[in-house]
Amino acid sequence: MKTFRILFIGDVVGETGCRMFEKHIDALRKKYKVDALIVNGENSAQGGRGITPRLADFFKEHGANVVTTGNHVWYKREIYSYLAQNHDVLRPANFPHGTPGVGVTTFNCSGTTVGVINVQGRVFMREHVDCPFQAVDSLLTYLRDKTDIILIDFHAETTSEKMAMGFHVDGKVSAVVGTHTHVPTADERILPNGTAFISDVGMVGSLNSMLGMKKEPIISHFLTQLPVRFEVDTTMPVVLNSVLIEVDQETGRALKIERIQIIDDQLDIQGD
Numbered sequence: 001m002k003t004f005r006i007l008f009i010g011d012v013v014g015e016t017g018c019r020m021f022e023k024h025i026d027a028l029r030k031k032y033k034v035d036a037l038i039v040n041g042e043n044s045a046q047g048g049r050g051i052t053p054r055l056a057d058f059f060k061e062h063g064a065n066v067v068t069t070g071n072h073v074w075y076k077r078e079i080y081s082y083l084a085q086n087h088d089v090l091r092p093a094n095f096p097h098g099t100p101g102v103g104v105t106t107f108n109c110s111g112t113t114v115g116v117i118n119v120q121g122r123v124f125m126r127e128h129v130d131c132p133f134q135a136v137d138s139l140l141t142y143l144r145d146k147t148d149i150i151l152i153d154f155h156a157e158t159t160s161e162k163m164a165m166g167f168h169v170d171g172k173v174s175a176v177v178g179t180h181t182h183v184p185t186a187d188e189r190i191l192p193n194g195t196a197f198i199s200d201v202g203m204v205g206s207l208n209s210m211l212g213m214k215k216e217p218i219i220s221h222f223l224t225q226l227p228v229r230f231e232v233d234t235t236m237p238v239v240l241n242s243v244l245i246e247v248d249q250e251t252g253r254a255l256k257i258e259r260i261q262i263i264d265d266q267l268d269i270q271g272d
Helices: 012-030 051-062 071-075 079-085 132-143 159-168 215-224
Strands: 004-007 036-040 066-068 104-109 112-120 149-154 174-177 197-198 203-204 238-248 254-264
Touching: 004 012, 004 112, 004 149, 004 174, 012 036, 012 079, 012 238, 012 254, 051 066, 051 079, 051 132, 066 149, 079 254, 104 132, 112 132, 112 159, 132 149, 132 159, 149 159, 159 174, 174 238, 197 238, 197 254
Parallel strands: 004 036, 036 066, 112 149, 149 174, 174 197
Antiparallel strands: 004 238, 104 112, 203 238, 238 254
């Protein structure tokens, strides 16, 4: 049996997350014999929201085959034309027709074709997007004759909606990985029909922050209900959350999903 290994990196937050990714990604790829690398980069820009063309290229220069995003992808307007021209950086597929970019792509890795779908949930999310389940069904029809190795980044708020997606496509895709909440969950498993699943991969950012942001302004907001300015936290230690998914290359069925976490207290950060 030939196996194919996909490493998925959780939401990279600001300069802190980018430096952590840059420091450790080569060692991770070598240690786990990674075939394909997918990174969620929607929070990688300055301030922790959005992504720029420079950062998209940064991830690809460090080996990312595809960069996924979510609801924060629109915060930097310079990404709009980049999304339209570069289909290896995805936005959620269920945004309205006419939105820049695409939500599905394929890439070839050492002779193996891999499909990636990026969709956004609707429960407790501000954006009025189309049904993610119907969007995925349509995209799977498109991918059916292209590859059996398919990963879905489901960018959503609730575990219930993410679990529903996992069971909805169980046996039809290799993996469903949740992003957006920045908090890694301990429910990684292979579903009954062969799809790897985890509710949320987690993030790459300051460990003792609040979702990668400085905690003091956020605590103040909870105490006073007054608006505050979120700032990316640069304090040590920094955490990198990811999952390694091992797939049967012939069938696309997942064989294993493993959470990988690195904590580093000696990261050189220039400042966000």
